[in-house]
Amino acid sequence: MNKTINQKAWFFVVPVFVLVAFNAAIPLMTVVNYSFQETFGNNVFAWEGTRWFKQILLSERFHDALGRQIAFTFIILLIQIPLGIGIALTMPKKGWGVPVCLILMSMPLLIPWNVVGAMWNIFALPDIGFLGYSLNAIGFDFNFTQQPGDAWFTTILMDVWHWTSLVVLLSYAGLNSIQPAYYQAAEIDGASRWSTFRYIELPKMKKVLTLAILLRFMDSFMIYTEPFVLTGGGPGNATAFLSIDLVKMALGQFDLGPAAAMSLIYFFIVLLVCWVFYSLMMKNEVKS
Amino acid sequence: MSLELKNVEKKVGIETHIYPTTIKLEKNTINVLLGSTLAGKTTLMQIMAGLDKPTNGEIWFNGENVTGKQVQKRNVSMVYQQFINYPSFTVFENIASPLKITGVNSDEIKERVGKVAELLKLSAMLNKKPDELSGGQQQRTALARALVKDSDLILLDEPLANLDFKLREELREELPKLFEDRECIVVYATTEPSDALMIGGNTATILEGKIIQYGKTLDVYNKPENLTSAKVFSDPPMNIAEISKSGDICKLTDNNVQWKSNVKIKDGNYKIGIRPHNITTYKEGNNTVEINGKVLISELSGSESLIHFTNGNLNWVSLSNGIQQKNIGENTKLFMNVDEFLYFDENNILVNHG
Numbered sequence: 001m002n003k004t005i006n007q008k009a010w011f012f013v014v015p016v017f018v019l020v021a022f023n024a025a026i027p028l029m030t031v032v033n034y035s036f037q038e039t040f041g042n043n044v045f046a047w048e049g050t051r052w053f054k055q056i057l058l059s060e061r062f063h064d065a066l067g068r069q070i071a072f073t074f075i076i077l078l079i080q081i082p083l084g085i086g087i088a089l090t091m092p093k094k095g096w097g098v099p100v101c102l103i104l105m106s107m108p109l110l111i112p113w114n115v116v117g118a119m120w121n122i123f124a125l126p127d128i129g130f131l132g133y134s135l136n137a138i139g140f141d142f143n144f145t146q147q148p149g150d151a152w153f154t155t156i157l158m159d160v161w162h163w164t165s166l167v168v169l170l171s172y173a174g175l176n177s178i179q180p181a182y183y184q185a186a187e188i189d190g191a192s193r194w195s196t197f198r199y200i201e202l203p204k205m206k207k208v209l210t211l212a213i214l215l216r217f218m219d220s221f222m223i224y225t226e227p228f229v230l231t232g233g234g235p236g237n238a239t240a241f242l243s244i245d246l247v248k249m250a251l252g253q254f255d256l257g258p259a260a261a262m263s264l265i266y267f268f269i270v271l272l273v274c275w276v277f278y279s280l281m282m283k284n285e286v287k288s
Numbered sequence: 289m290s291l292e293l294k295n296v297e298k299k300v301g302i303e304t305h306i307y308p309t310t311i312k313l314e315k316n317t318i319n320v321l322l323g324s325t326l327a328g329k330t331t332l333m334q335i336m337a338g339l340d341k342p343t344n345g346e347i348w349f350n351g352e353n354v355t356g357k358q359v360q361k362r363n364v365s366m367v368y369q370q371f372i373n374y375p376s377f378t379v380f381e382n383i384a385s386p387l388k389i390t391g392v393n394s395d396e397i398k399e400r401v402g403k404v405a406e407l408l409k410l411s412a413m414l415n416k417k418p419d420e421l422s423g424g425q426q427q428r429t430a431l432a433r434a435l436v437k438d439s440d441l442i443l444l445d446e447p448l449a450n451l452d453f454k455l456r457e458e459l460r461e462e463l464p465k466l467f468e469d470r471e472c473i474v475v476y477a478t479t480e481p482s483d484a485l486m487i488g489g490n491t492a493t494i495l496e497g498k499i500i501q502y503g504k505t506l507d508v509y510n511k512p513e514n515l516t517s518a519k520v521f522s523d524p525p526m527n528i529a530e531i532s533k534s535g536d537i538c539k540l541t542d543n544n545v546q547w548k549s550n551v552k553i554k555d556g557n558y559k560i561g562i563r564p565h566n567i568t569t570y571k572e573g574n575n576t577v578e579i580n581g582k583v584l585i586s587e588l589s590g591s592e593s594l595i596h597f598t599n600g601n602l603n604w605v606s607l608s609n610g611i612q613q614k615n616i617g618e619n620t621k622l623f624m625n626v627d628e629f630l631y632f633d634e635n636n637i638l639v640n641h642g
Contacts, residue, residue, distance in 0.1 A: 179370050179372070181368040181369075181370055181372045182372055184334075184339050184366065184368075185366070185368070185372045187339065187359055187360065188337070188339070188359050188360065188364060188365060188366055188386075189360070189385055189386045189389055190360030190386075190389050190390070191385075191389065199374045199375075199376060199377065200374065200375070202376075203374075203375040203376040204375060
């Protein structure tokens with residue numbers, strides 16, 4: 001068979017290559033570059049191979065940060081997903097309450113990360129903040145700038161406040177798409193409220209919930225601004241999650257090589273978890 | 289066993305969804321609620337089931353006032369237009385679900401589910417999830433769930449509307465047989481007159497929240513009490529015209545078409561209703577009258593031909609058997625079967641039949 005040769009196709013493909021190169025490949029390659037070399041300034045580089053990667057993967061500091069990160073993400077998912085579903089279930093389905101609830105719910109989502117951090121910082125200060133002062137007034141020894149437990153508590157509370165709404169809105173959309181006939185069928189069968197939730201609402205919300213979990217996982221795993229403003233990673237390193245630790249290493253200590261290696265490892269972890277999650281989701285999809 | 293609605297009325301805000309309605313459905317009958325979308329069929333069914341409370345009036349079942357009694361305490365099942373099954377249950381578990389809740393033991397559940405599944409041709413699919421089934425099978429599962437319970441009242445709310453043509457025909461033929469040997473009252477809501485004719489039993493024609501007529505399906509079809517009932521029970525829409533009668537000659541007011549009629553009604557002005565299948569491109573029946581028409585649209589539906597035509601101010605539809613090719617704008621001759629005309633007086637009440 002004769003193939004027609006048509007070089008014009010390049011004309012259509014090249015812009016995409018350029019676009020992808022500039023927005024993904026080139027910046028990423030810079031980091032890759034740093035991760036295999038030692039820099040001495042003045043553009044002097046020395047090849048280091050996989051040294052930085054080994055160093056990071058074996059360092060206790062990285063293990064600790066990763067552990068904190070996993071714990072944080074796990075805790076907020078454990079709180080936000082059930083809480084979000086719970087709130088969505090209690091929200092009105094029609095009437096004037098719907099817009100009121102929706103607006104109230106979207107409020108926290110509209111506030112910039114920095115502002116949320118600053119807000120909660122002031123709110124939780126033990127001497128002048130409403131939350132911190134009140135907790136101390138009723139007898140708790142609360143000081144998030146000094147005590148790691150309190151710092152965690154405040155960070156988690158802040159994230160729950162900021163992001164539960166997202167789960168609520170997604171669940172609410174999922175619940176609203178269930179046809180009333182399902183509820184009637186359950187009523188006719190005499191199914192309990194719990195059974196209705198377990199066997200109708202939950203399976204029908206499966207898709208939006210997987211989406212909510214995926215979004216909340218990625219977001220919380222990459223969290224930076226809010227804890228940075230709230231605790232700065234402290235006290236000590238108590239709330240230094242991966243990204244905070246990374247910035248400390250890169251810009252605080254100016255260890256560019258190890259920081260670049262850590263960036264790549266961090267990136268691959270997020271990518272891997274999302275990929276595993278997504279394939280599991282798709283596998284279930286095909287099965288059912 | 290009987291289900292009685294006594295002066296049942298349903299208002300939502302200032303809107304009236306059901307005007308005061310009284311109807312009595314007898315044991316072992318299939319009752320078709322026939323009316324267009326939003327006529328109030330679903331509301332009426334939900335009131336019958338106890339899923340919705342009437343604003344006024346009472347519902348009696350077996351001589352017991354069940355108004356306001358919770359649906360789960362009554363022995364009712366319902367099938368919807370959408371295929372409603374529990375998504376995470378298998379077909380078996382779905383069919384078994386109403387029995388499980390009432391605490392039937394597992395051997396009996398197995399036996400009863402098996403029987404119903406066989407009746408509905410689901411035996412091979414008992415271990416599948418609803419998502420893995422075709423639309424027709426999903427609706428069969430929902431039907432099986434409704435049948436397995438041995439309900440006193442089975443409500444079917446447009447159960448075939450979401451199925452494609454072939455599956456609909458297939459299931460529609462099976463439906464009456466499913467209820468044949470059952471001690472129950474079946475209510476079947478539909479927008480399609482052909483469904484009512486196919487299913488038989490009794491039919492109630494409904495328009496804008498009112499039951500227009502209730503009786504044996506064929507009676508309602510052949511002798512509609514009034515023009516509204518006739519219109520509801522006609523698809524394609526009934527052709528209507530004004531006529532004047534003097535002696536045994538009837539004449540369309542709009543043009544010169546006239547025919548001899550032996551209807552025993554006084555001279556004067558009337559309306560006639562002619563079902564589309566009584567206007568054909570060929571002569572049918574003993575007494576026919578010719579009418580000229582200019583073809584507006586000609587369409588085929590299966591092995592039937594629908595020809596929309598005008599004659600003066602009249603804008604009518606005819607339905608003929610076979611494939612009748614007509615071109616748009618063509619002048620054509622059609623034949624009306626005089627014996628099948630319905631005559632209505634000035635109050636739109638049927639005065640005589642053909």
